[in-house]
Amino acid sequence: MRRSERLIGLTKHLLDRPNQAVSLSEIQGLLEAAKSSLSEDVGFIRQALENLQQGTVQTISGAAGGVRYVPRLSDTERALFSAEMVERLSDPSRMLAGGFVYMSDILGDPLVIDYVGRLFAEAFVTSGVNVVVTVETKGIPLAVATAHYLHCPLAIVRREHRVTDGAVVSVHYVSGSNRRIQSMSISKRAMPDFARALVVDDFMKAGATCKAVVHLLAEFQATVVGTAVFAATAEPLQKLVDDYKALFEVSDLEEGRVPVVRSTMFWETQ
Amino acid sequence: MRRSERLIGLTKHLLDRPNQAVSLSEIQGLLEAAKSSLSEDVGFIRQALENLQQGTVQTISGAAGGVRYVPRLSDTERALFSAEMVERLSDPSRMLAGGFVYMSDILGDPLVIDYVGRLFAEAFVTSGVNVVVTVETKGIPLAVATAHYLHCPLAIVRREHRVTDGAVVSVHYVSGSNRRIQSMSISKRAMPDFARALVVDDFMKAGATCKAVVHLLAEFQATVVGTAVFAATAEPLQKLVDDYKALFEVSDLEEGRVPVVRSTMFWETQ
Incomplete structure (x- = not known):
């Protein structure tokens, strides 16, 4: 196999497996190359990705040994994405009754799903997350992309469970928007043991839903390492969950007015 | 920029944009190379991907000109995936009351989400799909991955719409499982005009849900080009929608029995 072909094949193999340990023996079988050549190739790929601000390739020491592609978005990609989202979210026609923003199209x-997944994964990659949890429905696409980039399973909390969920654990909570008692459930078999969970959602006002998820996951002795949301309202400032990170903050949410949108891309402060 | 670095950067740029037209000028700006060198690089990448059965790079002629990465899974990846899914689905502990199979963990x-997205995209890439539609909740992850690989927006049909959906179009239908009248809605703004829709779902018995989606989309003058489901039951043989493609067929679905699972991976016959 030619050098260039091997580099392309190895690049694809690693990019297809973000944050996943790949052993050199596995790649050897695929690309028919000596380990020394592969190590050199990995070095080239690491350097190229770093120069382009597209992440890096980490070396995993230990008995198995291997490498892991850790993705990131370049500064240019972030800036363009941030500006585009602020512009799209600031459209007054998005304002809905009750202080909500229409975001289903976004x-x-x-591209939005993919970028948000990358950004959330980047922010929590060192937190040892082993399950991404979301509440149906709008947050699911973002949670799917986040789970892909963190390489961990996805568990979906449902408001009304069905026969196809099998055995479930349920909790009741008081909804933030209408102060009514609601319930949420999660399939027992879909939650790993000793989970370190990242909660992903699209929108947060007071945070009542996310707080209920924390209570639900406590039934599984799970640790919630953080909450990542696409957009959060500026008011109330004090949310019911700590440790939440939002990509965008929206305020002045009244029908007929122009909402004020601020990019709060948390990773910029890192 | 070194040759190897350019190849790696270009490979990443294309792989990040499956089934998306990428102009050579766009890549030139990123990688600072002459168009002639880039064309040669594209040739290398096409050859390497084809040799590894990992898809190809198509050249787009016309005024703009450009290239497009068309992904595929290798024969080995398909065979391993098929065998693993058949084994996991054949577990008798998955059998639920009413002839349902527990699949939330799968x-x-x-990896399953990613592979199914690739397989669905591969099967419908030539159908001119410009929106992927799914019904909440379990099919959403598969629809997200399919929309990613087909590079088109995702629209989610909801059983109970909320304020955050904005203006919706709703239809009523008779549920296949309990013969009761149910409704489903879709946000108007989330559906593109003149849509060519691919319907994605996790499980199909009679197909009543998918048929209702066809009726709902007819309200938007949309054409449904096909339906892709992860698993379908062998009975009834005659579904309520034509043109559905399932990756797996399950039969003998009774609690306490071992379900019979057959891989029907439709692409094998192509």
């Missing part, structure tokens, strides 16, 4: 945009 | 597995 949350169905494949 | 549908939350990031």
Whole structure:
């Protein structure tokens, strides 16, 4: 196999497996190359990705040994994404009754889903997350992309469980928007043991839903390492969960007015 | 920029944009190379991907000109995936009351989500799909991955719409499982005009839900080009929608029995 072909094949193999340990023996079988050549190739790929601000390739020491691609978005990609989202969210026609913002079209945009997944994964990659949890429905696409980039399973909390969920654990909570008692459930078999969970959602006002998820996960002895949301309202300033990170903060949410949108991309302060 | 670095950067740029037209000028700005060198690089990448059965790079002629990465899974990847899924689905502990199969854990597995998205995209890439539609909740992760690989927006049909959906279009239908009248809605603004829709879902018995989606989309003058489901039951043989493609067929679905699972990976016959 030619050098260039091997580099391309190895690049694809690693990029297809973000934050996943890949052993050199596994790649050897695929690309038919000596370990020394592969190590050199990995060095080239690491250098190229770092120069382009597209992440890095980490070396994993230990008996198995291997490498892991850790993705990131370049500064240019972040800046363009941030500006585009602020512009799209600031459209007054998005304002809905009750201080909500219409975002279904944005949350169905494949580029937005992909970028948000990368950004959330980047922010929590060192937290040892082993499950991404979301509440149906709008946050699911973002949670899917985040789980992909963190390489961990996805568990979906449902408001009304069905026969296909199998055995479930349920909790009741008081909804933040209408102060009514609601319930949420999660399939027992979908939650790993000793989980370190990242909660992902699209929108946060007071944070009542996310707080209920924390209570639900406590039934599994899970640790919630953080909460990542696409957009949060500026008011109330004090949310019901700590440790939440939002990409955008929205305020002045009244029908007919122009909402004020601020990029709060948390990673910029890192 | 070194040759190897350019190849790696270009490979990443294309792989990040499956089924998306990328102009050579766009890449030139990123990688600072002459168009002639880039064309040669594209040739290398195409050859390497084809040799590894990992898709190809198509050249787009016309005024703009450009290239497009079209992904595929290798024969080995398909065979391993098929065998693993058949084994996991054949577990008798998955059998639920009413002839349902427990699949939430499988549908939350990031590798499964990714592979199913690739397989669905591969099967419908030539159908001119410009929106992927799914019904909440379990099919959403598969629809997200499919929309990513087809590079088109995702629209989610909801059983109970909320204020955050904005203006919606709703239809009523008779549920296949309990013969009761149910409703489903879709946000108007989330559906593109003149849509060519691919319907994605996790499980199909009679197909009543998918048929209702066809009716709902007809309200938008949309054309449904096909339906892709992860698993379908062998009975009834005649579904309520034509043109559906399932990756797996399950039969003998009774609690306490071992379900019979057959891989029907439709692409094998192509």
